[in-house]
Structure formats: structure tokens, C-alpha cells
Amino acid sequence: MTGPPSATAIVLVCNGPGELTTWVRPLAERLHASLALRPRQPQAATELRLVLVPCPNATGHERQAAERLGLFSSIVPAERFWKLLLRPRRYGPWPARGVVVFLGGDQFWTVLLKARLGYRHLTYAEWVARWPRWNDRIAAMGPEAARRLPSRWSSRCTVVGDLMADLSETARAEAPLPAGQWVALLPGSKRAKLLVGMPFLLDTADRLAALRPGCRFLLPVAPTTTVTELLALAGPANPLHRHYGSSEPRLLEPSAEAPSRWLETASGTRILLVEQHPAHGALSQCALALTTVGANTAELGALAVPMIVLVPTQHLQVMQAWDGWLGLVARLPLLRWLLGVALTAWRMRQRGFLAWPNISAGRAVVPERVGPILPQEIAAEAADWLSHPERLAGQREDLRALRGQPGAVAALAAMVTELLPTA
Structure with missing residues (x-):
């Protein structure tokens, strides 16, 4: 890692090849377009990281596929996820503040990771947000996912739309x-x-x-x-x-x-x-x-x-x-x-x-x-x-x-930016 120590981190969490292509990549590209982030801007104060989580539907080649994108300052493969929870410093220095974003897999893994790192937490909920208590914000794909939330957590939820609705635009x-x-x-x-x-x-x-x-x-x-x-x-x-x-x-x-x-x-x-x-x-x-x-x-x-x-x-x-x-x-x-x-x-x-x-x-x-x-x-x-x-x-x-209508990627990127500590 080049440049001065980063002050904050955005950590995207994903499990398989489909989510990596259709959810993670568009959001990562949008974040790089709207924020100064490592690795594309080595002197930036914020870095973009990827953590892959265990999943029976994964192929085992997700890390190599993610590396070819050139979007992340570091990538933790799924087989090292438990070691990451036990000893995060083994995978380099982690900024004291940041945001964990769920984009595929078991939502509980991001609950554990955000607790371990002490970061804020955002879940993109395709059908249901399973752990609303431990989310700072919830981005729902549609009204159905929002309706499934208990009323006491509804204020944390915003319907952003389907991330894949933007694919045809690009x-x-x-x-x-x-x-x-x-x-x-x-x-x-x-x-x-x-x-x-x-x-x-x-x-x-x-x-x-x-x-x-x-x-x-x-x-x-x-x-x-x-x-x-x-x-x-x-x-x-x-x-x-x-x-x-x-x-x-x-x-x-x-x-x-x-x-x-x-x-x-x-x-x-x-x-x-x-x-x-x-x-x-x-x-x-x-x-x-x-x-x-x-x-x-x-x-x-x-x-x-x-x-x-x-x-x-x-x-x-x-x-x-x-x-x-x-x-x-x-x-x-x-x-x-x-x-x-x-x-x-x-x-x-x-x-x-x-x-x-x-x-x-x-x-x-x-x-x-x-x-x-x-x-x-x-x-x-x-x-x-x-x-x-x-x-x-x-x-x-x-x-x-x-x-659905395009714009979900931009809306989700805005929610990530809002959660990112600024000082």
C-alpha cells in the first residue's frame, strides 16, 4: 500500500461470481467516480477494500476475478474470513473508522465483521434485511423488502431499487x-x-x-x-x-x-x-x-x-x-x-x-x-x-x-458516502 496511512475504509462484502459482477463492480466503480479512493488515487485518505465470505455457491476463483478489476486496495479471500475476524491486523493495518457494506452471502457475516472492526454497517437487502438491529442503514431493492422490516426499524430503510437495472445503461x-x-x-x-x-x-x-x-x-x-x-x-x-x-x-x-x-x-x-x-x-x-x-x-x-x-x-x-x-x-x-x-x-x-x-x-x-x-x-x-x-x-x-428504473447504484453509493466518517 502506497501513500500515507488511510483514515477511513469502505469494505464491500460479497460471496460469489454473480454478485461480484452485478453488485460489487458497479458500486465500486461509482464510488471511485464520486470519491477520492485508493487504490486509484494512492494519496487518498479513504481506501476501498473487498472481503469475500464463505459460501457453498462460490467457485473459489472470486479473488482472482476481483483482482483483475483493479478496484480494491486489498482483497481478503473467503478461506481467510475466520482468520480475519480473529486477527484483522494480520491483513495489514485497518483504519479506525469505516463502513461495511453487505453485497451478497450470509448477512450475519457482515454483522460479525462490522462488530470486529467497529465500523458502521449498511445492508443491501434484495428480499429481506435479517439483522436490522445491527445495521446503521438498510438499502432495500424494492418495497417488498422494506415492508418486511419491523416498524421500529423502518426509519433506517431506504428503497433504492435494483442494482442490476443500471446494467443496460452501461x-x-x-x-x-x-x-x-x-x-x-x-x-x-x-x-x-x-x-x-x-x-x-x-x-x-x-x-x-x-x-x-x-x-x-x-x-x-x-x-x-x-x-x-x-x-x-x-x-x-x-x-x-x-x-x-x-x-x-x-x-x-x-x-x-x-x-x-x-x-x-x-x-x-x-x-x-x-x-x-x-x-x-x-x-x-x-x-x-x-x-x-x-x-x-x-x-x-x-x-x-x-x-x-x-x-x-x-x-x-x-x-x-x-x-x-x-x-x-x-x-x-x-x-x-x-x-x-x-x-x-x-x-x-x-x-x-x-x-x-x-x-x-x-x-x-x-x-x-x-x-x-x-x-x-x-x-x-x-x-x-x-x-x-x-x-x-x-x-x-x-x-x-x-x-425497474435505473439509478440504484448511485443511490446506494450516496448512502455509503453518508455513513462514511468525515472527521
């Missing part, structure tokens, strides 16, 4: 894709999802390209994975590869005609690899997305990109990426296979909506395909959607209606 400024009807392939960011998602979606892309030769494909490379890993999981090294028709793809390196990297399947289907993070500009130009469940459905919804959400359950033994204590038990070495299959099968039978737009609306805004689905079925459904632009436009309008 996406518009990015470079346009080449002409064509683009379809986004989102196989996931964690290995458990990629094992199924990569061979499934490449097979689907080959079949969709045969049905609609004018289709063009792109695949955003999640910050928690690599092109090398994607290639490995798309080929024979993946035990699930043999269940699908697509052969191992090859990597096309950039050239004068094609400045980006592409995957090319044995059938000749080319898939643009979008390696900048986040990929909102490219995604916002797609006619349709084929995606797994997770935070990516919230991103696509915020960008108003029509989607088909896929949960192929024919490989239950590798689909153990569920949350909660049952998910943790399912990953115990001796019980992993049996409990993992039983847990996932139970979740599939008992499920409500899985995609964030459907959860938010309480109805089926986007189609969810759950079960032993096949690439040929999804390719046929995608081709049908693409041949009916009025249906795509209707889904896009439904998604826009759910998104």
Missing part, C-alpha cells in the same frame, strides 16, 4: 457485434455446471445452426473459469462428453479478419468467445440466450435479453451445486454420490421457479426446461422462438417491465 456504450442473429450460450461458471453445460450447449448449437444457418453464437467466458478449462470440459476429458453428438472443438486464435478467439466444433459451428468482463454489451445485442440457472438469469433479465433456462437432470450425480446445509452434506466424501443424487432429485420435485425473472414476477416470464431434456429439443424450441420475433419482443418487454 451496456449501450459498448462496441456493436457483427451483423447477424446472435444466440448467447451460458453454460455456467462452476465446474459442476460446466461439466453438463459445455457438451450440452455445443451439441445444441450444432443442431440450431443446422435448423437456422444464419444464427451466430457467442459464449461469455466467466471470470471464474478459463478458455483452457472450457476446452477440456467440451472434449473427451469430460466423462459426460460421450452422451452428446458434438465432437471436441478447436480453438481459433485471433487474426486480422477475426480479432477475437473463437471455438469451432467439428461440424463447423463457430462460437465467439467474449473474454472481457462483464460481457453485458455483447449479451445485450443477442436475440436469445440459452442459459443455466443462477445469477446469469438475473443479468440477462436486467439486460432484457430473452432466454430459455436449462436444467438437464439426466446427470444428477454431478449437479450438486445447491445451496444450504444439505448441499454441504451432499459434498461429504463418503456420502457425496448417494446424497447428491437424492438431494438434487428432491429439489427438482419440490422446486418452484428457478430463474430470477420468474422468481421476481411470481409467474413464468421466461421458459424453464427442467428434466432429462435433449439438445435436439432445445434447438428446435430455440429455432421456433427465433422464427417468431414478435414473441421475442414480448418476452423482452416483460423483462424490461420487471427491471
Whole structure:
């Protein structure tokens, strides 16, 4: 750390890749734009830090993804969170005053951290603020989260809106894709999802390209994975590869005609690899997305990109990426296979909506395909959607209606600034 000792700190707390991209990054960028903060201004009196907290839905690569953003003077990885609580000074000198901001994970972790550091505390509450007594302020995503607060704490709460409603505003400024009807392939960011998602979606892309030769494909490379890993999981090294028709793809390196990297399947289907993070500009130009469940459905919804959400359950033994204590038990070495299959099968039978737009609306805004689905079925459904632009436009309008008005990031940044000690 360069410059004089900092007087105050803003500590953003997060858990997984989706929250890091859609909540933490926009807020951090806004704070840097409105305040003098380290590390971008080394002589500033206030620094911006990131603390990652334990979460069964994390990939383990969140620290590396956050480091590439260049927004934080220090990053504490999730595996060191408990040591941070016990001995904060192990991770450098901490200013005596500051603000802890909850942006994902278990809200209780930020209660512990703010108590340990003696900082003020702000929670961004998507659905409910669980510990209002120990929050100085609460930023609610919407009126429903605000209504769930006991009346004695309501004065601490401000409805700021959905942080992801601002995504489309920033996406518009990015470079346009080449002409064509683009379809986004989102196989996931964690290995458990990629094992199924990569061979499934490449097979689907080959079949969709045969049905609609004018289709063009792109695949955003999640910050928690690599092109090398994607290639490995798309080929024979993946035990699930043999269940699908697509052969191992090859990597096309950039050239004068094609400045980006592409995957090319044995059938000749080319898939643009979008390696900048986040990929909102490219995604916002797609006619349709084929995606797994997770935070990516919230991103696509915020960008108003029509989607088909896929949960192929024919490989239950590798689909153990569920949350909660049952998910943790399912990953115990001796019980992993049996409990993992039983847990996932139970979740599939008992499920409500899985995609964030459907959860938010309480109805089926986007189609969810759950079960032993096949690439040929999804390719046929995608081709049908693409041949009916009025249906795509209707889904896009439904998604826009759910998104809300932009401005939540600025409102949340203002609340952080208000809590930051000034003297």
C-alpha cells in the first residue's frame, strides 16, 4: 500500500461470481467516480477494500476475478474470513473508522465483521434485511423488502431499487457485434455446471445452426473459469462428453479478419468467445440466450435479453451445486454420490421457479426446461422462438417491465458516502 496511512475504509462484502459482477463492480466503480479512493488515487485518505465470505455457491476463483478489476486496495479471500475476524491486523493495518457494506452471502457475516472492526454497517437487502438491529442503514431493492422490516426499524430503510437495472445503461456504450442473429450460450461458471453445460450447449448449437444457418453464437467466458478449462470440459476429458453428438472443438486464435478467439466444433459451428468482463454489451445485442440457472438469469433479465433456462437432470450425480446445509452434506466424501443424487432429485420435485425473472414476477416470464431434456429439443424450441420475433419482443418487454428504473447504484453509493466518517 502506497501513500500515507488511510483514515477511513469502505469494505464491500460479497460471496460469489454473480454478485461480484452485478453488485460489487458497479458500486465500486461509482464510488471511485464520486470519491477520492485508493487504490486509484494512492494519496487518498479513504481506501476501498473487498472481503469475500464463505459460501457453498462460490467457485473459489472470486479473488482472482476481483483482482483483475483493479478496484480494491486489498482483497481478503473467503478461506481467510475466520482468520480475519480473529486477527484483522494480520491483513495489514485497518483504519479506525469505516463502513461495511453487505453485497451478497450470509448477512450475519457482515454483522460479525462490522462488530470486529467497529465500523458502521449498511445492508443491501434484495428480499429481506435479517439483522436490522445491527445495521446503521438498510438499502432495500424494492418495497417488498422494506415492508418486511419491523416498524421500529423502518426509519433506517431506504428503497433504492435494483442494482442490476443500471446494467443496460452501461451496456449501450459498448462496441456493436457483427451483423447477424446472435444466440448467447451460458453454460455456467462452476465446474459442476460446466461439466453438463459445455457438451450440452455445443451439441445444441450444432443442431440450431443446422435448423437456422444464419444464427451466430457467442459464449461469455466467466471470470471464474478459463478458455483452457472450457476446452477440456467440451472434449473427451469430460466423462459426460460421450452422451452428446458434438465432437471436441478447436480453438481459433485471433487474426486480422477475426480479432477475437473463437471455438469451432467439428461440424463447423463457430462460437465467439467474449473474454472481457462483464460481457453485458455483447449479451445485450443477442436475440436469445440459452442459459443455466443462477445469477446469469438475473443479468440477462436486467439486460432484457430473452432466454430459455436449462436444467438437464439426466446427470444428477454431478449437479450438486445447491445451496444450504444439505448441499454441504451432499459434498461429504463418503456420502457425496448417494446424497447428491437424492438431494438434487428432491429439489427438482419440490422446486418452484428457478430463474430470477420468474422468481421476481411470481409467474413464468421466461421458459424453464427442467428434466432429462435433449439438445435436439432445445434447438428446435430455440429455432421456433427465433422464427417468431414478435414473441421475442414480448418476452423482452416483460423483462424490461420487471427491471425497474435505473439509478440504484448511485443511490446506494450516496448512502455509503453518508455513513462514511468525515472527521
